[in-house]
Structures are given as structure tokens and as C-alpha cells.
Amino acid sequence: MIDQTVSRLCYRNKMILAPMVRVGTLPMRLLALDYGADIVYCEELIDLKMIQCKRVVNEVLDTIDYVASDERVIFRTCEREKNHVVFQMGTADAQRALTVARLVENDVAGIDVNMGCPKEYSTKGGMGVALLSNPDKIEAILSTLVKGITKPVTCKIRILPSLEDTIQLVKRIERTGVAAVAVHGRRKEERPQHPVHCDIIKAISEAVSIPVIANGGSQEIIKEYAGIEEFRQLTNASSVMVARAAMWNPSIFRREGLLPAEKVLKEYLSYAIKYDSHYSNTKYCLCQMLREKLESAQGKKLHAAQSNEEIWREYPPQITPKMILLEWCRKQKLPQPVYVTVQRPSDRLFNSVVTVADKNYSSSCWDKTKKVVEQSTAIVCLRSLGLSDGRLCEGENPFTHKRKRDEEHASNTESTGSTSLDTNKKKQSITDENMTTDFRL
Template sequence: MYEITDVSFRLLCKKYGAGLTFTEMLSPMALARGNKSTLRLFDVQFKERPVGIQLMGQNVEEIKKAIKVVENKVDIIDFNFGCPVENIVKQGAGAALLKRPEKIREIIRAAKSVTKVPISIKIRSGWDKKSINAVEIAKIAEEEGCCFITVHGKTKTQDRGMETDWEIIKQVKENVSIPVVGNGGVNSPEDAKRMFDKTGCDYIMVGREASRNPYIFKQINDYLQKGDYKEVTKKDKIKFFKEYLELAERYQPKFRYIKYHAMYMTKGIKGGKELRLRLSQTKDIKEIRKILQI
């Protein structure tokens, strides 16, 4: 996730049971040109493997060059065909590609022509309600040899608050034989079980809830295996953030990332609104430590 899944956060998710994590979406053009700030975001470490990089772009020549820059450090290269952000869509990338399934095929084929690293893709259900084409794109992913497909059950034009459509994930699962990762609206272990039961998907991807509670992966795994899980207390939340902070002090992401994590991970704490306001005004780690008394 953009400005969220830095290496420290990925390591924390891994510690608490995430089977696979990804970098935030990165621009192939910036990677291919050796852009320093993008290379800094490509912060994968050996000890977090398996780890994937996510690329977001549509120019196959740049994609091929970017793959050569990153392939030795990652276990999976994922393509983002679902980002709805307007300036990405305007460039013809992210969710814009849902309108061009053959371009998606070309990108996967080009990527596979230059690397042996497994390729996956992440899509939405379609551009809008009238053009739901996740099954068509999933079949392309399968034909072109992708190792799995992640389906976020929302269209590009769907509003943020609207419910995720898990039925489309089920349809994709019924129509391809590569593993299907269900995504969207899993905010609790019970949601995870419901997603598996309703869609038959092989794996689940958790986004926003992980940013609030990286322990969600352990909770989900426990619930699926034992039918029970430990609730997260205020003390736990502070502990998880402290663990993140210790990693961040080592890996040095931009301070903005640290501040966001402080704010996300204190969500749900009593009096948290005022706390987050104070956190939002911090300028360095020392100030964050003082506010959270850690």
C-alpha cells in the first residue's frame, strides 16, 4: 500500500503471520531511470523474503528495464491493474488498464519474456458496473502464466464507502485454475472466514485493517485453525507501534511514513482522536515517543 508498506511494516506483518507481503506500487519508469527516491522505496531486505514488488505502469519497455533492476531481490513481481487514483489512471496505468485486457496480456507477456521471477496481477472487478470483466482478465492471467491473481471486489468508479462485491471473486475462482487471492473488506478474523467460505478463494489479502492492526494476520490464522483469537488491547496497540518504530529507526523510512503508522496504529484507542491530532503535528521520532510515552 502506497506510503504504508515500507520494510519495517512488512517485517511486522510477517512477524504476526502474513505469508507474503508487497512493496507499495512503484513506477517502472522511475526504477528504470534509477530515480533515487523510488529506489529508496524499493527497500526489500533478504530477511523478509518471500516478498513481492508491485509495479504500476503501462510502458512495456520501461517495465522490462525495471524488472532487470529489481528481479534479484524479490520472489514475485506483481502488476497493479486496479489503482483508481486519477493521476495514475490519466497516465493509462492502474485501473485504466481494466479497459484494455489485451494490453494487460501484452504487459504480462513482456514481463515473462525477460524474467523467471513469478508474475502476478492485482485487479478490480471492472472499470464500472456496466463493464465487469474480472473473469476475462483472470483468464488472460492464467493463459499468460501468472502464478496467481488478486481480485479486489470493487469497480474503479465505486465509491469508497460502498460494499465490496465478493461474488465476483467467487466467479473468478470458478473460472480459472491458478490461485485466486480475495481482497476487499476483510477487517476481522470472522470476515476472513466469511470470505473463504463465500468465494472459495485460495488466499486472502488484507489491506487497511493491517495498517491499523498488524496483528490481524495472527488473529486470522488462529481463528481459522483454532476457532478463537486474542483481542487487541490498547497496550497491545502501543506495543505494535513501538515494534514498528524500532524497525523504522533501523531502516529509516521517510518520517512521513512513521507518523502515518503512529496515527493508523492508534486508531480505536479511547481518546485516540486527540492523540492522533497531536501525532499529526510531530516533526521527529522523539516527539512521537514523548506523546506515546514509549
């Protein structure tokens, strides 16, 4: 029985954002979903790394984090993508794979084993394409996962030197009970500049009953939305996995057509700030989106950037007061702001109090939206501390104002934490003890 998520993927010709090293992070996955992708993959994560992680509920970011012993976040996800994200792992051991799958299965839509990665970091541990020469181990890993978890299991392979051997392998994979198999139409020694073998993917699709997901068409075929369907038809596949084309411009999933790179960059940055993306991930993704524009003056500055602050200066995104306050607390090595938001029974409006450095700040603003009152409370706190509140009035951007104190650069640094403030242009009055200020939302 194929899980509904996978069947929707395979039988309605929906598209997937494939995993790429340092690309399948949360900001990029959410952006792909915004533009129309139905299923997104995380970047390949190694079982030995994941097995050491603890599951942590991050109340500040509203995320679920899998955190290593050295406090690094190895995998971050959120409620928005829970029914759309496939967790892809690199593994060469059935029991380790099962342990990791059981750890994350309640936070994801499915589990995928990457048997198509030709990179040394994967193959030297017997993972990736190294598994293709060991079908017994492939069968053991996939069978163990299928029997051991409730979510659908898939895998991704590359084609073997002969079509007959490839079909035999896929038939053996099919017998394990997996929900689908993705086929990258290149051999392990071939790279993106080599032609994708659509004819081989097509032969595999016609030889097995399991849904086949075609992968590898970015360089030659998939240049806009129509190319996704063209690739599917050429391969007779159930669906299409898009990797590099989606990395270059995630709006490839828009039926209406590609969006300008500048717009996509800024939308990506908003997610990168909201979900506290490490600057190296952010920089990598932006460089991939710029591609030929990397030689421009702005592109060269981005390529040389060594911090989020330098990136934000070149591509200033929309910053919310909650983001600014959180970054200021981080820079001052203070605990993260804590918001207590209550609803008034009489009219069901919300009000909020934020605690920073053991002091409470509140707003007189009552609103039907929790997000609005928390942002207004953050503004009260920022102004009480003598900091810029980064007002989102028309024509204003907090990055355009000079800072008088070092801590007021917080809005330019590594950021996180909140959805954007609702811009409804109505006036509110906010207070903190004896302070009253008008501001525009």
C-alpha cells in the same frame, strides 16, 4: 509451473499484506511477517521512478536500497523478507516493466502489476484501473514479464461493470502464464464504503483454473484473524489479500488474536527506527493504527508531529547504543560509524572496534554474539564522547533523561541501524584506553 512461494500462498490459504500507498514500507512488512503473514507486498512503485534507480548495498542497515538520482531511497528491502516480498509496480509499458523487474528480481519473491488502483496519480499515466479498458496492453505487459524474468508474475485487478467481461479478462490474463491474479471485489468507481462483491469474486474463482486471491474484505468481514478465512470461504478463493485491516492493526495475522494497539505501535516504531523510516511514513502508519484514538491528547500530538523526534517523545521505543551513536554522527555531519568485528579462533568469541571521526574505540568485551560486542563498543564510544549511552537496564529509558547538550537529543531523532541488545542481565567490563565502566546488558 507455479513458483513455490506463490503456490504456498495460494494453496495453503496463507494471508498477504496488500500494498497501500505509503504503508507497504519495510517496517510494516516486517511487522506483518512477525505476526504471521506469509507474503507481503511493497507499496506500488511507478516504473518511471524505479528505472532511474541504482541498487545500493547499505552495510549500516543491512538492507538493499534502490536509490534515485536525488539520493532518495525509493525501495528498501532486506534478507529477512527476500523470499516473502512481492514487488508491485505501476506501469503502462511492457518494456519499462521488464527493465524494472529485471533490476529487482534477485531481491524479491515475485513481481506484481497493479491494475486495481483507482487513484489519479496512477490512472493519469494509463496505469492502475486505466489498464482494465486496454486488455491488449495488459496481455503485452504480463506476457513480456512472464517470458523475461525467472520469478513468478502476478497482477491485481478490479471487477468490470459486467461479470461476463470480468471473467473474459481474467481468462485472458490466465493465458499469459501468470502465477496468480488478485481480484479486488469492487468496481473502479466504488470505494471502501461500498459493499465488496464476494459473489463476483467467487464466480471468477470457479471460472478459471489460475489461483485467485480475494481482496477488499477489510471493511465488512475482516475484523480479526477468523474473518480472513470467512472471506476466503465466501469467495471460494485460493487465498486472501488484506490491506486496510492489516494497516489498522498488523496483528490481524495472529491466530491467537489481536494485540493491543499500544504494543503494536511500539513494535512498529522499533522497526521504523532500525530501518530509518522517513517521519512522514512513520506518522502516517501510526495515525492509521490509532484511528479513533486520534482525537485523544496523545493522538493530536502525533497528528501535529513534524519530525521523528516529536513522534519518539509520544511513543518512546527501545533505543540501542548503536542507534544513538549513528544519530549523533548524522547530527554532527560526520561519516557513519564503521564497525570492524573479529572472531578469536581459540574460542570463537567476537570483539569489535568502531571508528568515529577518525578515532577508534574498542571494548574489552568478548562475546559469542556479534551484536553484543558491537553494542558494547558503541557504549564505549558514546561515554568517551560524553554522551548518554541509552542503557537498557530494567526501568530505564533513554527518553526519560534530560539532555544537557543539543547533540544528546540524538536518541530522540530519526534513527536507524541495529538489532536490539541481548538483555541477559550479565555484567561486562568495557574499556577505552584508560576508561573502564561496568554496565548491564
